[in-house]
Amino acid sequence: MAQLTSARRAPGLRVAPSFSERIDLPQRVVLVAAGSMIAIVVLLLTFVTWQGLQLFLKDGVSITQILSSTWQPDPTYPPVIFGLLPFIAGTVYVTAVALIISTPLSVGLALFLSEVAPNWAKSIVQPALEIFVGIPSVVWGWLGITILVPFLSSTFPAHISISLPIVGTVFGMPGFLTGFSWLAGSLVLSVMVLPTITSVSYDAFQAIPQELRTASLALGTTRWQTIRHILIPAALSGVLTAVVLGMTRAAGEALAVQMVIGNSPTLPTALTQPLTTLTSQITLDMGNTVFGEPWQDALWTMSLVLLAISILSVVLVRLINARRLGA
Amino acid sequence: MTTAYTPASEPSGGRSGSLRGRRTGSILADRAATVLLWGTGCFVLLVLGSIILHFALAAWGVVSVNFVVGDPSETSLGGILPILWNSVYILVLTMMISVPLGILGGIYMSEYAVENAITNAIRFAEESISSVPSIVVGLFGLILFVDDLHWGFCALAGALALTLFNLPLMTRLSEQALRAVPLDERSASLALGATKWQTIRHVVVPLAIPGLVTGVILTAGRVFGEAAVLLFTSGIGTPVHYNFLNLDITNPASPWSPFRPATTLAVYIWKLNSEGLGIYVRQVVDGSAAILISMVLIFNLGARGLGRLLTRRLTAA
Numbered sequence: 001m002a003q004l005t006s007a008r009r010a011p012g013l014r015v016a017p018s019f020s021e022r023i024d025l026p027q028r029v030v031l032v033a034a035g036s037m038i039a040i041v042v043l044l045l046t047f048v049t050w051q052g053l054q055l056f057l058k059d060g061v062s063i064t065q066i067l068s069s070t071w072q073p074d075p076t077y078p079p080v081i082f083g084l085l086p087f088i089a090g091t092v093y094v095t096a097v098a099l100i101i102s103t104p105l106s107v108g109l110a111l112f113l114s115e116v117a118p119n120w121a122k123s124i125v126q127p128a129l130e131i132f133v134g135i136p137s138v139v140w141g142w143l144g145i146t147i148l149v150p151f152l153s154s155t156f157p158a159h160i161s162i163s164l165p166i167v168g169t170v171f172g173m174p175g176f177l178t179g180f181s182w183l184a185g186s187l188v189l190s191v192m193v194l195p196t197i198t199s200v201s202y203d204a205f206q207a208i209p210q211e212l213r214t215a216s217l218a219l220g221t222t223r224w225q226t227i228r229h230i231l232i233p234a235a236l237s238g239v240l241t242a243v244v245l246g247m248t249r250a251a252g253e254a255l256a257v258q259m260v261i262g263n264s265p266t267l268p269t270a271l272t273q274p275l276t277t278l279t280s281q282i283t284l285d286m287g288n289t290v291f292g293e294p295w296q297d298a299l300w301t302m303s304l305v306l307l308a309i310s311i312l313s314v315v316l317v318r319l320i321n322a323r324r325l326g327a
Numbered sequence: 328m329t330t331a332y333t334p335a336s337e338p339s340g341g342r343s344g345s346l347r348g349r350r351t352g353s354i355l356a357d358r359a360a361t362v363l364l365w366g367t368g369c370f371v372l373l374v375l376g377s378i379i380l381h382f383a384l385a386a387w388g389v390v391s392v393n394f395v396v397g398d399p400s401e402t403s404l405g406g407i408l409p410i411l412w413n414s415v416y417i418l419v420l421t422m423m424i425s426v427p428l429g430i431l432g433g434i435y436m437s438e439y440a441v442e443n444a445i446t447n448a449i450r451f452a453e454e455s456i457s458s459v460p461s462i463v464v465g466l467f468g469l470i471l472f473v474d475d476l477h478w479g480f481c482a483l484a485g486a487l488a489l490t491l492f493n494l495p496l497m498t499r500l501s502e503q504a505l506r507a508v509p510l511d512e513r514s515a516s517l518a519l520g521a522t523k524w525q526t527i528r529h530v531v532v533p534l535a536i537p538g539l540v541t542g543v544i545l546t547a548g549r550v551f552g553e554a555a556v557l558l559f560t561s562g563i564g565t566p567v568h569y570n571f572l573n574l575d576i577t578n579p580a581s582p583w584s585p586f587r588p589a590t591t592l593a594v595y596i597w598k599l600n601s602e603g604l605g606i607y608v609r610q611v612v613d614g615s616a617a618i619l620i621s622m623v624l625i626f627n628l629g630a631r632g633l634g635r636l637l638t639r640r641l642t643a644a
Contacts, residue, residue, distance in 0.1 A: 026524040027439055033431035034498065035445070037452040040491050044459065044467050051470060105367055112364040125368045127631070128375045134623040135378070136552025138596040139616050143378065145600065146609075191374065222357035245458070252460025254555040255597050279462050279555075284601075286466070286559055291474060303463045310458040314451070 045307070052304025055082065055297040066301070071265040073285075073295040082298045084278075086265045088305060091277040093268060094182060094257065095250040098189035103243055105190075106197035110242075111227060113198075114205035133195045141259030144188040149260055153179030156272065173270035180262030183271040188256050193246035200245055204238020205231060237320050244320070248313040252306060254279035278302045379620070386617030389610045395618075398568050404607045407615055409569050412582055413482070413589035414551060417561060420486035420585060421550050425497050426543055430532075432494070433501025433539075438527055453495040461555040464492045468560035483585035485561025492556050497546045504538025505531060536641060541634035548626030552619060554593035562588035563598050592619055 055061045061082050068083035109129075113122055153176045176183075208231060216226040232239070262274020263284060282299050289296035389404065397406020440446040456464075468488030472478050508531050516526040532539075569582035579587040590598065592615055599612050 024524075026527070027435075030431045030435035030439060031445075033428050034433075034435035034440070034449050036428065037432070037456060037494055037498070038448050040494070041452040041455050043471070044456075044464070044491075047467055047470055048463060105370070108364055108367040109371060112368045116361060116364045117368060121368060125371055127627070128372055131375060131624060131627050132371070134548045134552065134627055136554065136593050136619055136623070138554050138593045138600075139552070139619055142596060142600065142612060142616050143381070146613075147381070194371075222353050224357040224360035225353060227360070248458045252458075252462070254460065254462040259597075259600060279460060282462055282466070283555070283558065286469075287563065300466070303466050306460050306463050310460060310463075311455055314454045314458050317454070318451075 045311075048300070048304055048307050051297070051300035052307075053301075055294065055301045059294040059297055061294070061298075069267050073298060075293070075295070080294065082294070082301075084298070084302060084305070086267055087276060087278045087281050087302055089267055090182075090261075090275040091251050091279070091309075093275065094185045094189060094261065094277055095247055097182065097186035097271070098193060098250045099243060099247055101186060102190035102193050102197060102246060106194050106242070106246070107201050107239055109194070109198045110201035110205055111231070113202050115223065115227060115231070129195050129198060132191075137192065137253060137256040138259075140188050140192055141256035144184055144256065144260035148184050148187060149179035151179070152176045152181065152184055152272075173272055176272045178262065178274070180260060180274050181272050182261070182268050182275050185257045185261040185275075185277070186271075188260050189250045189253060192253060192256060193250050196249050197242045197246040200242035201235065201239045204235040204242065207238065208234050237323060240320050241317050244313050244316050248310050251309050252279060254283050258283050278306050379624075382613070382617040382620050385613035389614035390617055394614055399611075402606075404610055407592065407595070407611070407618070409567065409582070410590055410592050410595045410615070411618070412569060413561075414591040414593070416582070417482055417485050417489070417557070417589060417591055418547060418550050420482060421489040421493070422543065422547055424486060425490040425493050425546065428490070429494055429497025429542075429546070430501045430539060432498040433505055434527060434532070436498065436502040437505035438523070438531065453498060456491065457495045461492060461553060462558075464488055465556040465559045467491070468556065473560060478586065480560065480562030480564065480588045481586045482561050482589040485557045485589060485591075486585070488556050488560040489550050489553060492553070493546050493550060496549065497542060500542030500545065501535075501539055504535040504542055507538055508534045534641070537634045537637040540637055541630045544626055544630035544633065548623050548630070551622055551626065552593050554591070554597050557591055557594050558597070561594070562590060563594055564588040564590055 055066075056063070065082060066084050068081065069085040070081045070083040071086055072079065072081045074080070109125075113125060117125065157175050212230055212234060213226060216230045217223070221229070257277055258280035261276060261280055263276045263280055264274040265276050265281070266273075268275040282302055285295070285299055289299065394404065394406045395411065396408050398408060399405045399410070436446075436449065440449070465488060468484055468491070472484035472487055473480055478484050512530050512534060513526055516530040517523070521529070570580070571582055573581040574583055575581050576584045577586075578584055581587070596612050596615050596619070599608050599615075
């Protein structure tokens with residue numbers, strides 16, 4: 001590598017720094033490249049916030065109307081009411097159930113990879129997870145439509161109830177009408193967020209010093225006792241971060257959910273019923289509306305809500321990690 | 328494994344029964360947990376295996392040479408050539424913008440960044456973009472490129488929106504690849520009198536190439552399957568027959584032009600599913616999905632294989 005030696009200068013002679021040395025052009029260039037992300041975020045926040053507020057500023061819709069549950073956006077069928085509650089509630093419901101299904105599974109998988117699996121098993125499961133991440137969301141949606149939805153509607157077509165003697169019915173909900181439902185959306189999402197939660201929790205378990213494990217095992221505990229009483233508490237903030245990241249991904253997922261959820265703007269009462277989410281409605285309606293009309297402004301308000309959720313989750317993750325570093 | 332913990336010399340006596348019971352209980356719990364944790368690993372493999380098998384079976388009889396090089400049709404099975412072309416076209420366009428930008432950004436974060444407000448702001452921006460839903464990034468592209476800049480739905484708008492979406496990933500993967508280069512290499516280069524930039528250009532980046540290539544391929548895999556960003560930027564138009572001999576890139580009818588609507592494979596799957604026109608919808612979607620999955624598999628395995636190969640080549644030299 002001859003070009004590395006700068007033999008042009010006479011030894012011992014301090015030459016005044018050249019123009020290129022004073023400015024350090026490469027440093028500027030790479031700084032601009034990295035800094036472009038700040039510009040992107042500022043632009044994105046500005047544009048989406050501005051568009052999202054038009055519903056209030058230009059169309060004069062009140063906050064109380066936004067929080068109502070009636071969605072009648074079509075101007076040809078007055079009165080026009082923009083109640084966003086079904087969408088916000090739908091997003092929250094679908095995400096929550098997806099996390100309830102996915103978190104134990106993902107944390108278990110992370111524990112398996114970190115604590116239990118021998119190297120050969122790891123070398124199979126880890127690449128499999130990477131492929132999981134790569135499967136596009138439309139493909140998950142398509143799998144949902146062609147496999148999950150028909151399965152649900154044919155397996156549980158009628159009223160589902162669990163009855164006990166004496167006590168009577170302890171649990172009941174209507175059967176799946178079509179299979180397009182809250183549960184279908186949550187199941188699809190739970191598989192989609194599994195790799196996210198798993199890999200972040202895995203990193204958290206890996207970050208625990210080996211001494212904690214050996215010390216615990218030396219006291220005569222079993223591996224499960226060590227996991228339950230030492231590793232999970234030690235990695236708790238990392239696991240929490242993983243769940244928050246999984247939540248962000250689930251709440252923002254658009255196409256896969258839209259394909260299986262039934263898209264009905266009502267407040268759901270049972271897992272078997274169709275509902276809708278913020279992302280689904282944006283996906284469906286954006287193409288049918290005209291720029292500047294109140295209907296589209298309402299969709300922008302929905303995306304502002306989504307943006308707020310994601311920025312909040314970034315802040316939340318930072319807070320969780322700051323606590324860990326501080327402790 | 329668990330037998331190692333079996334207490335051989337537990338004291339016998341009045342309370343030993345309960346002690347022994349607790350001990351057996353915890354060993355049983357440990358065994359049950361081990362089985363459950365192995366179960367999670369098997370579950371993942373089972374799900375992935377059945378997905379791949381499902382698409383292999385579904386694509387059987389659909390995916391053929393004619394399917395790949397044919398034009399779409401509503402009356403027969405047809406093909407997906409224009410859509411596949413658009414996917415590759417947008418992928419290349421996106422990577423042409425995001426690879427240099429991402430690697431340069433990675434160089435800053437790995438080689439220049441010190442703990443200050445700017446670095447912190449960049450990190451926050453990186454995390455924020457990563458967590459913004461893809462549909463919102465698509466809407467941002469819609470308003471900025473399609474509406475405000477009056478480009479209309481076009482491949483370039485899609486590629487730029489995808490760049491925004493993938494820049495954090497590309498930057499982070501580059502940063503990791505560069506950080507993995509041992510500090511000694513840098514010190515040795517600097518000690519020989521090289522400037523910082525010479526060191527980066529001739530020592531650090533060449534050594535990081537395996538990691539950088541892996542990063543590029545992983546990002547490419549994500550770009551290839553992304554649909555929500557593209558719905559409202561590159562458009563959901565009906566695919567047309569492309570004349571590949573039309574090389575005039577300023578002409579929107581040319582498949583080489585960046586200023587034309589371009590429906591990609593992932594968007595096409597969504598479109599077919601929601602519109603459901605034609606009798607062969609199910610077969611076409613199955614075939615398209617199978618191709619999409621195969622590409623993702625190739626990208627993933629390719630990233631691993633190429634990264635390993637390059638490491639061996641470069642470190643042996």
